[in-house]
Amino acid sequence: MFELSSIGIAWGSLLMLALMIGLLLTGMQLAFVTGFVALVFALGWFGPNALGIVSSRLYSFIGSYVFLAVPMFVLMAALLDHSGIARDLFDAMSRLGRKLRGGVAIQTLVVAVILASMSGVIGGETVLLGILALPQMLRLGYDRRLAIGTTCAGGALGTMLPPSIVLIIYGLTANVSIGELFKGAFLPALILALLYMGYVLTRAHLNPSMAPLPSDQADEDDTPAPNFFKALFFPVLSVMVVLGSIYTGVASVTEASALGVLGIALSTLIRGELNYAMIRKACITTLRTCGMIIWIGIGATALVGVYNLMGGIEFVRDTVFAVSGGHGLATILFMMLILLVLGMFLDWVGVALLTMPIFVPIVKELGYDPIWFGVVFCMNMQVSFLSPPFGPAAFYLKSVAPKDISLGEIFRSLLPFIGLQLVALALLIAFPQLALWWQ
Amino acid sequence: ADYSFKFQSSDPSGVKNFEIKQQWAERVERMSGGRVEIEILPVGSVVSHTETLDAIEMGILDGHISVTGYFSGKDPAFGLIGNTVGAWSSPDQLIDYIYYGGGYELMNELYEPYGVKFVGGGATGLEAFVSKKPLDGVDDLKGLKLRAPEGLVQSVFAAAGASPVNLPGSEVFTGLSKGVIDAADYTVFSTNHSAGMHEVAPHPVYPGFHSLPLLEVVMNLEEWNELPEDIQAILTVSARDFANDISTQLAMADVDAVKEAQANPDITIHNWSDAERKEFRAIARTQWEAYAEQSPNAQKVYDSVTAFLESQGLL
Amino acid sequence: MTESHPPESLSEIDSERASNALDRGIVWLGQKLSLVFALVAVVSCYEIARRYLFDDPTIWVHETATFLGGALFILGGLYALATDRHVRVVLVYDAVSDKARTALRIVHHLFGLAFSGMMLFASWTMARKAVLAPWGDIRFETSGSAWNPPFPAYIKVLILVAFVVMTVQFILHLVRDIRLLRKA
Ligand code: NA
Numbered sequence: 001m002f003e004l005s006s007i008g009i010a011w012g013s014l015l016m017l018a019l020m021i022g023l024l025l026t027g028m029q030l031a032f033v034t035g036f037v038a039l040v041f042a043l044g045w046f047g048p049n050a051l052g053i054v055s056s057r058l059y060s061f062i063g064s065y066v067f068l069a070v071p072m073f074v075l076m077a078a079l080l081d082h083s084g085i086a087r088d089l090f091d092a093m094s095r096l097g098r099k100l101r102g103g104v105a106i107q108t109l110v111v112a113v114i115l116a117s118m119s120g121v122i123g124g125e126t127v128l129l130g131i132l133a134l135p136q137m138l139r140l141g142y143d144r145r146l147a148i149g150t151t152c153a154g155g156a157l158g159t160m161l162p163p164s165i166v167l168i169i170y171g172l173t174a175n176v177s178i179g180e181l182f183k184g185a186f187l188p189a190l191i192l193a194l195l196y197m198g199y200v201l202t203r204a205h206l207n208p209s210m211a212p213l214p215s216d217q218a219d220e221d222d223t224p225a226p227n228f229f230k231a232l233f234f235p236v237l238s239v240m241v242v243l244g245s246i247y248t249g250v251a252s253v254t255e256a257s258a259l260g261v262l263g264i265a266l267s268t269l270i271r272g273e274l275n276y277a278m279i280r281k282a283c284i285t286t287l288r289t290c291g292m293i294i295w296i297g298i299g300a301t302a303l304v305g306v307y308n309l310m311g312g313i314e315f316v317r318d319t320v321f322a323v324s325g326g327h328g329l330a331t332i333l334f335m336m337l338i339l340l341v342l343g344m345f346l347d348w349v350g351v352a353l354l355t356m357p358i359f360v361p362i363v364k365e366l367g368y369d370p371i372w373f374g375v376v377f378c379m380n381m382q383v384s385f386l387s388p389p390f391g392p393a394a395f396y397l398k399s400v401a402p403k404d405i406s407l408g409e410i411f412r413s414l415l416p417f418i419g420l421q422l423v424a425l426a427l428l429i430a431f432p433q434l435a436l437w438w439q
Numbered sequence: 440a441d442y443s444f445k446f447q448s449s450d451p452s453g454v455k456n457f458e459i460k461q462q463w464a465e466r467v468e469r470m471s472g473g474r475v476e477i478e479i480l481p482v483g484s485v486v487s488h489t490e491t492l493d494a495i496e497m498g499i500l501d502g503h504i505s506v507t508g509y510f511s512g513k514d515p516a517f518g519l520i521g522n523t524v525g526a527w528s529s530p531d532q533l534i535d536y537i538y539y540g541g542g543y544e545l546m547n548e549l550y551e552p553y554g555v556k557f558v559g560g561g562a563t564g565l566e567a568f569v570s571k572k573p574l575d576g577v578d579d580l581k582g583l584k585l586r587a588p589e590g591l592v593q594s595v596f597a598a599a600g601a602s603p604v605n606l607p608g609s610e611v612f613t614g615l616s617k618g619v620i621d622a623a624d625y626t627v628f629s630t631n632h633s634a635g636m637h638e639v640a641p642h643p644v645y646p647g648f649h650s651l652p653l654l655e656v657v658m659n660l661e662e663w664n665e666l667p668e669d670i671q672a673i674l675t676v677s678a679r680d681f682a683n684d685i686s687t688q689l690a691m692a693d694v695d696a697v698k699e700a701q702a703n704p705d706i707t708i709h710n711w712s713d714a715e716r717k718e719f720r721a722i723a724r725t726q727w728e729a730y731a732e733q734s735p736n737a738q739k740v741y742d743s744v745t746a747f748l749e750s751q752g753l754l
Numbered sequence: 755m756t757e758s759h760p761p762e763s764l765s766e767i768d769s770e771r772a773s774n775a776l777d778r779g780i781v782w783l784g785q786k787l788s789l790v791f792a793l794v795a796v797v798s799c800y801e802i803a804r805r806y807l808f809d810d811p812t813i814w815v816h817e818t819a820t821f822l823g824g825a826l827f828i829l830g831g832l833y834a835l836a837t838d839r840h841v842r843v844v845l846v847y848d849a850v851s852d853k854a855r856t857a858l859r860i861v862h863h864l865f866g867l868a869f870s871g872m873m874l875f876a877s878w879t880m881a882r883k884a885v886l887a888p889w890g891d892i893r894f895e896t897s898g899s900a901w902n903p904p905f906p907a908y909i910k911v912l913i914l915v916a917f918v919v920m921t922v923q924f925i926l927h928l929v930r931d932i933r934l935l936r937k938a
């Protein structure tokens with residue numbers, strides 16, 4: 001049998017990329033593209049026994065307790081959506097923000113920041129905002145791309161603020177304090193969120209049609225003022241329950257999200273909307289959405305396992321040394337380039353598994369602060385969530401977005417937000433104090 | 440190199456354990472005159488930590504340096520020998536059992552059907568216990584929600600009145616800070632300390648009373664059988680040296696970390712009295728028998744370990 | 755509710771998207787079993803209550819919730835395949851003629867079949883190891899915890915079953931689209 005491994009790791013990496021892009025372009029389902037490529041390389045490089053890497057990683061991936069937060073978030077969102085709560089909530093928000101052009105997008109970002117400080121699993125948050133905020137912004141007449149970009153970029157914020165699974169994995173790999181990483185990421189996360197908000201306000205100011213005010217609509221006087229108490233009391237109460245249970249140390253993220261589901265269910269009960277059909281619909285939405293999200297993750301994790309065994313870790317290490325020649329800033333910048341490129345094709349777990357073991361010792365040796373680099377890494381992962389062709393946040397949004405929103409449109413909408421992320425990244429590299437001011 | 444092997448580690452790449460494992464691999468390369476090259480891969484890089492045994496059997500990985508207790512779901516025997524809670528009061532005693540008390544032969548007998556060769560092993564070091572609540576004795580364990588790895592250690596804590604759960608290592612920090620767990624059997628003091636565990640759980644118990652896991656170097660049996668005798672000897676002897684190397688290096692790192700923690704007014708180190716340690720061991724031993732009944736191999740482990748302990752006057 | 759959803763219920767749409775008896779069966783089963791997500795939420799809340807109200811945490815909720823979640827994630831993948839909802843990059847796919855799109859889909863089914871075929875082989879090996887000891891006795895792989903449920907064996911067998919089903923799904927989709935292409 002032809003030994004694929006005879007082409008070497010450099011050509012192997014290129015071939016892997018080419019095969020992946022080629023298959024993606026034919027329109028083949030993502031979940032199967034990455035899985036298929038992983039299997040082909042496992043078989044061709046090592047032989048039939050290595051196919052077991054993929055089944056083994058599939059098993060470990062779906063059995064991970066953290067991912068249980070994803071269906072809980074989706075279920076919460078679906079219940080809010082299938083009841084009248086989401087609609088009332090956004091009507092009330094639109095009213096409250098009626099003086100501010102772009103107000104609902106800003107409020108969406110505020111909600112995103114609150115969600116981000118509750119959870120560190122981007123799949124759940126993006127889907128939640130995608131189910132709740134996006135249709136409402138579209139209904140209120142917001143520019144499609146602005147609305148899509150806000151939803152997606154906001155939903156991805158989850159890993160910038162504690163608790164963040166990215167920072168936890170970094171902390172364990174680099175053996176630095178996770179608590180200090182959380183402190184370090186706080187200001188950069190706020191800067192990123194503020195950049196998003198500034199962008200939304202600027203666009204809305206320059207082109208008022210992108211973010212209509214309620215008063216722009218002729219029938220404004222016909223609509224009765226929403227019942228603020230009814231609209232806001234229960235959702236806000238539920239959010240408080242979730243937040244409170246996390247911050248007082250009562251529950252894990254997964255448990256708190258389950259508590260959130262119960263809270264929303266109780267809210268719908270009090271509003272007289274709870275019935276079997278609604279629960280059933282919400283559960284079906286959850287199954288369908290998780291089927292899509294988790295299976296994309298399965299393929300990606302399988303690919304990383306196979307690539308690591310092929311010698312991917314050594315290959316990246318050698319490349320870094322060969323290109324940068326040990327020069328401090330050049331090395332950091334080259335690492336950024338590698339992270340950005342890898343982030344286009346792998347999910348963050350893959351990037352982390354592949355690069356952290358190599359980058360962290362080099363960074364320490366060059367005399368940089370590993371806490372700062374952890375925050376830089378985390379910012380890079382923000383970019384990777386959005387960057388095409390493999391942009392998980394875009395896929396998550398696509399899995400719940402209205403049918404007429406294509407993946408292409410989502411990615412186009414994300415470009416300015418990726419630009420803002422790069423601005424934040426540059427600031428962080430130019431001014432390491434942003435992550436280290438508290439020391 | 441004539442032989443190049445990939446061994447997956449049970450540690451992420453930044454911690455001291457991983458470095459010490461890499462040092463072992465480098466020594467093997469030098470001792471073999473460059474004929475053997477071993478790449479140590481970080482935990483989870485090819486398969487997850489509980490799946491490495493299958494991966495070695497299938498020839499995906501050539502070997503691992505990992506903790507035997509992870510495989511107790513396959514046979515309770517691995518759970519019992521992987522962490523015979525209450526049997527060993529220092530890494531040296533475990534190393535003595537493995538190399539001079541029948542442990543080596545027993546491990547090879549257990550692994551042979553899996554197509555795996557036990558090359559050598561020892562202990563990572565005396566573990567420390569991470570806790571949010573002050574723990575000064577067995578009574579404080581009642582109702583304590585804690586994270587413990589797979590194996591006997593879970594049953595022992597359950598028997599002591601605590602509620603042990605399986606959580607992956609990456610969940611321990613958030614688990615502690617969110618109160619999902621009150622305490623964790625994680626790893627040695629120095630590594631716990633630099634990962635920031637003591638910032639969220641400021642009542643570590645050190646030296647640990649609870650756990651001394653068996654750390655093993657194993658590889659695919661067929662590949663082992665094809666190796667020339669001198670290389671087999673290099674691997675065996677260097678693995679035996681590795682067993683001493685890792686527990687000594689970590690114990691010394693612990694001393695430094697303990698000093699640092701003592702200087703920190705927010706952290707209180709708890710050291711259990713001999714009476715409390717004895718009581719915990721007594722509870723642990725009741726569980727050995729319960730475990731031994733779960734499989735014929737577990738019974739073999741029980742017989743072998745107790746025979747050794749008796750012969751050394753340790754029971 | 756209203757504008758953001760078409761009037762028919764989502765479940766009906768899903769069953770309409772299923773093109774053969776097997777896919778319809780998966781949709782039916784998926785819709786029934788998806789309610790288990792609600793159960794997961796309830797048991798997780800039960801655990802919190804036990805921990806704080808009664809100071810008596812359970813040893814089974816974490817593992818049970820994770821097991822149920824894992825099983826549903828697997829089923830969700832089959833469900834998304836049955837209803838053709840897996841995410842695609844449609845840059846080219848949407849731009850070509852109907853006939854070319856059918857041809858592309860046939861290519862996808864073939865690659866998909868290769869995928870699930872290889873997975874069938876891999877998961878067969880994995881499931882066998884989880885159910886049989888190396889010396890041939892039946893022994894279900896357990897989690898190794900104090901509670902020690904045989905969930906690892908269940909999940910590994912379930913993965914095998916899922917790929918058997920997925921392989922048949924791809925074959926049926928292949929046959930359907932080849933027929934469609936012939937007609938066109
Ligand atoms: Na977060």
Ligand code: NA
Nearest residue numbers: 343384387390
């Ligand atoms: Na990306």
